[in-house]
C-alpha cells in the first residue's frame with residue numbers, strides 16, 4: 001500500500017492560512033461528525049486557520065469589496081488551492097457557512113485551543129492572535145495530522161493581567177460573564193467597543209498581535225452582533 005501524501009501547505013501558508021490540520025472523519029467523535037451532514041465518499045475534514053498578521057495583509061492586498069473580506073478571501077484561496085493541488089477531489093466548504101460547527105472544539109482536538117479567561121482560545125505560540133478560517137470536508141486521502149499537545153499558557157501565567165485589564169470586571173474570579181462584557185461594550189464611548197483590553201493585556205504571543213485595523217474590523221463585526229442581540 002502506498003503511503004498517504006502530506007497536505008501540501010506551502011501555498012496556503014504563503015496566503016496567510018498558515019494553520020492546517022487534517023482529520024480522518026472516522027477518527028472524529030460522533031458528536032462532531034453527526035453535525036456535519038456528510039455526503040457519501042467524504043473521508044476527511046481539513047481545518048484551516050490563521051495565526052498572526054499575514055492573513056490580514058493578504059486580505060488588504062486582495063481589496064475585496066464585500067462586508068466579509070476575510071471569509072471571501074479564504075473561500076477563493078481554498079478554491080484555487082483545490083484546483084491546483086487536488087483537482088480530482090470532491091470537497092465542500094462547511095465553514096464559512098451555516099453549519100453549526102464548534103470551531104474551538106475542533107481546535108481542541110488539533111491541539112490549537114486552550115481556554116483563556118476572556119474566552120478566545122490561547123496557544124503558546126500565537127497567543128490569542130489566531131482564529132479558525134475554514135472547515136472543509138473532502139474525499140481526499142491526505143496523511144492525517146498529529147495533534148500538538150502543549151500545556152495551557154494560562155495555567156502558568158503568574159498574575160493573569162487579562163483579568164485586571166478588563167474595565168467591566170467581566171472576568172472577575174477568572175469566570176467570564178458574557179452579559180457583563182457585552183453590555184459594557186455596548187455603552188457609548190466604551191473602551192472595548194472596537195477591541196478587548198483584556199485580550200490586549202495577554203503577554204502570550206504579543207508579537208503576533210493584529211494591527212489596529214484588523215482589531216477594529218473584527219470587533220466591529222462582533223459589536224454589530226451584540227447590537228442586534230441586545231437591541
Ligand code: B12
Pocket residue numbers: 100101102103104105113115118119120121122128129130131132133178181182185196218219220221222223225226
Ligand atoms: C457565538 C460566537 C460569539 C458570540 C458569543 C459567544 C457565545 N458563547 O455565545 C459573540 C458575538 C459575543 C462573539 C464574540 C467574539 N468572538 Co466569537 N464566536 C462565536 C461562534 C460563532 C460560536 C461559539 C459557540 O457558541 N459555539 C457552540 C458552543 C456549543 O460551543 P462550546 O464549545 O460549547 O462553547 C465554546 C464557545 O462558545 C466559547 N465561548 C463561550 N462564550 C464565549 C464568549 C466569547 C466572547 C468567545 C469569543 C467565546 C466564547 O467557549 C466555549 C468553550 O470552548 C464561534 C465560531 C464557532 N462556530 O465555533 C466564534 C469564536 C468562538 N469567536 C471568536 C472570536 C475571535 C470572537 C471575537 C474576539 C471576535 C472579534 N474579534 O470581535 C469576539 C469576542 C469579543 C467579545 N468579548 O465580545 C473565535 C475564537 C478564536 C479562538 N482563538 O479561539 C471563534 C472560534 C470564531 C473563529 N472563526 O475563529 N463570538
